[in-house]
Amino acid sequence: MADDQVILLDYWVSVFGMRVRIALAEKEIKYESREEDLLGNKSDLLLKMNPIYKKIPVLIHNGKPVCESLIIVQYIDEIWNDRSPLLPSEPYQRAQARFWADFVDKKVAPRGVLWKKGEEQEAAKNELVETFKILEGELGDKPYFGGETFGFVDISLVTFSCWFHAFEMFGKFSMKAEFPKITEWAKRCMQRESVAKSLQDPKKVDEFVVEYRKKSLGLE
């Protein structure tokens, strides 16, 4: 695999880009990271590699693009299958991992609590709280969502942990008070180098959210 060329088209604060960073780090894959100017001009390479959605992350492996973060993570797991498995090997557990990662994409990723106002924001906040209740229950007393080892579901959710403070600010609730297990789990994940190096500083995320609300959405 020494001749592999791996490029990641990314954006510094993207939770989806962070998922791929973590997966690449877990597998110790060398890659070139290219920052896209998403709020300005998207690069020709991005438009060529992801013409359907024009979004990051895009993994370009030996010139061929893979899009959609969870699809990329599975691809990475399948290509570099000689080390640090990210998905369980047993089919039922694999199905559960895919189910919960999909749940995170459907219920956590939209982050309506940050991007809406008034009644819509309140409804989004309530849905987010319900979602975290379900996740808190699913995690239970396990160290990670998959059990003893860090894996696919953890990767799908942990990137949002640097956004937790922003959720708290705009949703007016406390992650630690309401979801102590998830809070501990996030700290545990941060002890992994792959996670610590991939996540963004929460203060910078907060600043981004405030600025994006103002400039792009016209919200205070």
Add this chain to the structure above:
Amino acid sequence: MANTSSTHDVKVLGAWPSPFVIRARIALNIKSVEYEFLAETPGSKSQLLLQSNPVHKKIPVLIHRGKPIAESLVIVQYIDEVWSSGPSILPSDPYDRAIARFWAAYVDDKFFPSLRPIKSAQGEEKAALVKQVNEGLVLLEEAFQKSSKGKAFFGGDRIGYLDVAFGSMLGWLRATEKMGEVKLLDEAKTPGLVQWAESFCADGAVKGLIPDTEKIVEFAKLIAARMKGSGSS
């Protein structure tokens, strides 16, 4: 080797109109797995469904040896991995798998949602929706040409993951054409897909599962009437 699991081992909770349920059934057929089909009554959710899929409370749910699996594409992948001695559903090459997963997600995230509002839309709004669906079909035609490499299916010689993910939508696609009085699958624009649709519906694993267009149209009218009616759930 004969399939040794009894019908009790494998159950599918579903309903005939749902394209998502059809996916699970086609996948089981590909693997020649016998199963018990437990039909949900439209408008109500059984105790078994609520217990088996407490998170989303939706069909399909596959119950294998008492353990539930939800989300149609998760189910299809599970079926492929468990009954590994049967014909493969996902491509064997990881890159081809990533492409198949990408387009299956596109069908769920973009294509199917763009189809649904057409039947009750009017005028300019309808024209815009139809344009969107047609653009999607052109993209899927391109994907078909690349993926099939001259063969009959997205999966090549045999139906595979993307055939199942997209083909399951054909009943509703045709019903939408009828209800919206619009042509969507067009020989001129998407000749590959037109041919593929015929081959797909005639495939042994699919036969009988894509409902008649008329039945879906009736069902859609029933649902619309119920929603406008007394409001009882």
